[in-house]
Amino acid sequence: MFPFRVIDQASVQQLLDMKNVIELVERAYTLKEQNEASLFPMVFHEFAPGKADMDIKSGHLTGANIFGLKLVGWYGDNPSKNLPALVGFVMVLDSNTGVPKGMMSGEPVTLMRTGAAGGIGAKYLARPESEHLLLVGSGHLASYEIMATLMTMKHIKKVTVYNANSYEKAAAFCATVKNHLKEKFLAPYKYDQELYNTLLDRIDIEYAATDDIRSATEQADIIITATPSRKPIIMKEWVKPGTHFSCIGADMEGKQEIDEQLFASARVFVDDVTQAVNVGETKVAVKKGLLAKEEIVAEIGSVILGKTPGRLSDQDITIYDSTGIALQDLITADYVLAQAQEKGIGTVATL
Amino acid sequence: MFPFRVIDQASVQQLLDMKNVIELVERAYTLKEQNEASLFPMVFHEFAPGKADMDIKSGHLTGANIFGLKLVGWYGDNPSKNLPALVGFVMVLDSNTGVPKGMMSGEPVTLMRTGAAGGIGAKYLARPESEHLLLVGSGHLASYEIMATLMTMKHIKKVTVYNANSYEKAAAFCATVKNHLKEKFLAPYKYDQELYNTLLDRIDIEYAATDDIRSATEQADIIITATPSRKPIIMKEWVKPGTHFSCIGADMEGKQEIDEQLFASARVFVDDVTQAVNVGETKVAVKKGLLAKEEIVAEIGSVILGKTPGRLSDQDITIYDSTGIALQDLITADYVLAQAQEKGIGTVATL
CATH class of the missing domain: 3.40.50.720 (NAD(P)-binding Rossmann-like Domain)
Structure with missing residues (x-):
């Protein structure tokens, strides 16, 4: 059984700043260029065309010893239900053992790495x-x-x-x-x-x-x-x-x-x-x-x-x-996990 | 922010029995036949040919209002590190809102649904x-x-x-x-x-x-x-x-x-x-x-x-x-989540 850390949206927001994320995303891009990272095929599904869809982006950062995925759902009707239109999570695993390192809310990671x-x-x-x-x-x-x-x-x-x-x-x-x-x-x-x-x-x-x-x-x-x-x-x-x-x-x-x-x-x-x-x-x-x-x-x-x-x-x-x-998400999420562990932020659950 | 349940391997094992899983897997098969379920493309990656790989299987059970994925990594060298060769998890989300319902250890789900x-x-x-x-x-x-x-x-x-x-x-x-x-x-x-x-x-x-x-x-x-x-x-x-x-x-x-x-x-x-x-x-x-x-x-x-x-x-x-x-995994995992919620098993984390 594996302990792993789950970090909620507010904590992810608190742990990320744009200067660091710009550096992280640049690193993801350069790792890819140096063949120390690979993207897996993207999975995309429309639940209702123009109203709801989801995608799963995944990849491997050899240079950082992690792999994982981000799943993001987009539900146009969600705001009318008092839910955010974008819902998702990032999961990071150790690429040497397959053991989960942690997961977190996908929204702040997406916003920051996309801005970067x-x-x-x-x-x-x-x-x-x-x-x-x-x-x-x-x-x-x-x-x-x-x-x-x-x-x-x-x-x-x-x-x-x-x-x-x-x-x-x-x-x-x-x-x-x-x-x-x-x-x-x-x-x-x-x-x-x-x-x-x-x-x-x-x-x-x-x-x-x-x-x-x-x-x-x-x-x-x-x-x-x-x-x-x-x-x-x-x-x-x-x-x-x-x-x-x-x-x-x-x-x-x-x-x-x-x-x-x-x-x-x-x-x-x-x-x-x-x-x-x-x-x-x-x-x-x-x-x-x-x-x-x-x-x-x-x-x-x-x-x-x-x-x-x-x-x-x-x-x-x-x-x-x-x-x-996905490499942008994974490198950013891995940084969040390291920070969270150092600061004792998040919930440790067991798989 | 969304609360969702994380269930570890021992608890998943405890919540599943073969008679129920056979029924669940039959239901997944019939939902697929009735076009109340769809499979998304499988993602497969070999980290080291013949030594380590991973796949992501995902899909949508319209008939059960869930979608999600199972990620399973296989690491041939893991047992020598005192880790299981197969490591993975199943994540279940509400297909009407994209909100995560819960996640759990993938191994017992895989073994039971594959036996079934x-x-x-x-x-x-x-x-x-x-x-x-x-x-x-x-x-x-x-x-x-x-x-x-x-x-x-x-x-x-x-x-x-x-x-x-x-x-x-x-x-x-x-x-x-x-x-x-x-x-x-x-x-x-x-x-x-x-x-x-x-x-x-x-x-x-x-x-x-x-x-x-x-x-x-x-x-x-x-x-x-x-x-x-x-x-x-x-x-x-x-x-x-x-x-x-x-x-x-x-x-x-x-x-x-x-x-x-x-x-x-x-x-x-x-x-x-x-x-x-x-x-x-x-x-x-x-x-x-x-x-x-x-x-x-x-x-x-x-x-x-x-x-x-x-x-x-x-x-x-x-x-x-x-x-x-994936439909076998998702329907089985959804059953585990319902049982776990009823019995108060697992850790409730927040995304």
Whole structure:
């Protein structure tokens, strides 16, 4: 019988901070590039099309001696039952023995590692002097994407937020986001006055909602898309040279956020080629023959390791298609488990 | 945050009995036949070929409002580390909300539902008057297969046990099996004197090891194979008309227990056509063109429901290829959870 630790949502939230998660996710990406990690095939099932689905993402981090899975269910009707739309868990096991190490709520892990992915895309592919971030989507991921990008990009002066369905929601989001970022993400750094003050400066910028996505696109240096959209929101002709995209939302058949024509001339990077081509933003472009699978420049891990250059000039349009891979979840969850064990957080159950 | 129940191995063992598990597994099979259940694609990964692997089986029982998964790791070197070779867990979630119901040790669920599968194959496909059971394999599944078959078949008088690698192990198994069956499987029925006495009679038969698999095959009415073999142990020319096979061991690429030539003339039944053709005993026969996928007579659920006849005559050779499906695990685990909740067994953790 095996004791293993179960950590609830609030405790996972408390144990994670964005700076660490960015480092962890970069490590997951580089381990993958160094063949010290592998992804297993994704399992996806729709209970009711457009209303409820679930996926199981799993993989092995040889370099960290762990394997495991994340199961996430999405139930559109849940909020009407006073339940969250996304429900899930991450399970981590020792890959040398198969013995469970622990499990935890999947939601905070997903939000943090997905935010980190958007920021990492900008860090390695956007122009370093980028000043204007456009966030497409004002949902539960938005503050995570903004925080991660403000951490990885030093010169952001303005964040524009667009919600394709509701200007009001984008405006409401912008009205509170600065305070929200401070409360939610900066608390862990209070022990480090210098870092805390740096980040306090970083978040002290302009946040504005827009209902004019064309004009916002024309002005943006970095565009992060984090929506459940099923048709392109951003058209190619609006995009200025030098723009970087981190595409976060598309993670299954049918989802799309930006004009597939963008892929024909952009430098395209992904987290995992197979997953990007099958379920990511890249999928439509490959299907339509605008981009051959072989034309994907590299997986992001290769750029982080310096094996492949990111952008070649200030004029390049770069795209980072982040479908979200199990390795991000597993490395983050393993960190949570180590912290929880050290601090005696969570319930120890027996299997 | 969601409370959910975690049940350890000893408690799962205590909450399961073979009579109930046979009924549960039959229900899983029939729900599948009635399209009230679906299997998701299986995930399989070899950490070290022939030494360590893991699989994730998942599915949805619409008819029981649950979905979930079983992850099982097999580590050949574990026993030398004082760990079991098989380690795993089953997770059950509410399919209307995605909320976790609970999880438990996978080993006792696997052993019980796999034993039940062998016995169910015999119940619906073997000649009812069958007297002689040959068990190929004397490993951890052997007593489960025997107990389930003694429960489903009334006239068994002799069980012969064959271990391809060691006659001594088969002999040692036979020396203690009767007592082992009594202690391990009959205890739950002490409250029901009539059932207890019936089963006590059923297990009070001859158990004999053999090193002559040809002669044992020639005499057998029912043959259950439960080994990790990678080549056929039983050849077609040894098999007498009327024999029934429940093939349990083959559950991945490369495994095989009986001569694929048997499939050319036998009536072949499976638990799941896709899984049987991809990873089951049926796989080699289909690959070699001895059996077309369409020639599989039916999934076992159809026979249980009376939609498809099992054997057509006393002369038929019948094969039940049981690859082991997630639905068996989920329905069994859900039963364990209900029992555990009623009896207050297990640890309640929060996600």
